[in-house]
Amino acid sequence: MKKIGILGMQGAIEEHREKLKKLAGIEPVIVKTKEKIAEVDGLILPGGESTAMGRLLNYFNLTEPLKQSIEAGLPVWGTCAGMILLAKNIEDQDERYLSTMDITVKRNAYGSQLDSFSCEKEIPEISKDPLPLVFIRAPYITELGQKAQAVATVDGNIVCAKQDNMLVSSFHPELTDDASFHEYFAEKFI
Numbered sequence: 449m450k451k452i453g454i455l456g457m458q459g460a461i462e463e464h465r466e467k468l469k470k471l472a473g474i475e476p477v478i479v480k481t482k483e484k485i486a487e488v489d490g491l492i493l494p495g496g497e498s499t500a501m502g503r504l505l506n507y508f509n510l511t512e513p514l515k516q517s518i519e520a521g522l523p524v525w526g527t528c529a530g531m532i533l534l535a536k537n538i539e540d541q542d543e544r545y546l547s548t549m550d551i552t553v554k555r556n557a558y559g560s561q562l563d564s565f566s567c568e569k570e571i572p573e574i575s576k577d578p579l580p581l582v583f584i585r586a587p588y589i590t591e592l593g594q595k596a597q598a599v600a601t602v603d604g605n606i607v608c609a610k611q612d613n614m615l616v617s618s619f620h621p622e623l624t625d626d627a628s629f630h631e632y633f634a635e636k637f638i
């Protein structure tokens with residue numbers, strides 16, 4: 449049984465948990481402490497609000513232990529706000545959070561809540577069928593560092609990328625009926 453954690457500070461925690469519960473051989477675990485970080489084989493940083501999550505990580509003294517675990521190889525997947533937490537650079541913002549992945553992200557890159565949208569896209573690395581992608585006040589990647597690789601683009605913008613043990617997506621696979629993304633993370637990263 450692989451244990452996949454979901455960072456339990458704020459955001460779409462339950463939605464990821466429901467998705468993971470349906471996968472064979474996976475036990476979802478809500479992670480709120482340093483001890484729990486050490487227990488899991490991989491960790492999802494959910495979408496939500498990166499500013500709030502960043503503050504909560506600091507408040508619970510989790511920023512450094514989490515950063516260290518990721519740097520030591522803990523497989524991690526950041527969705528939306530989770531992508532922002534992992535980015536080394538954030539446009540128009542000095543504050544950084546975990547700062548482990550060699551990408552520059554633009555927050556709210558598509559505009560406000562009203563500009564949230566969904567689309568279908570083939571991402572051959574994840575699935576042979578087109579995948580539903582849901583974007584909610586989503587960021588995208590404006591620059592990839594040397595070690596990071598694009599996995600998917602939408603309208604020319606990078607919305608999914610990977611680097612070593614890290615995966616990030618601008619969109620929210622936990623809000624769709626499709627499980628390919630969760631399977632991909634569980635099989636290829638953990």
Ligand code: GLN
Nearest residue numbers: 495496497498528529585
């Ligand atoms: N706009 C949010 C942020 O900047 C991310 C939105 C999301 O996670 N759906 O943190």
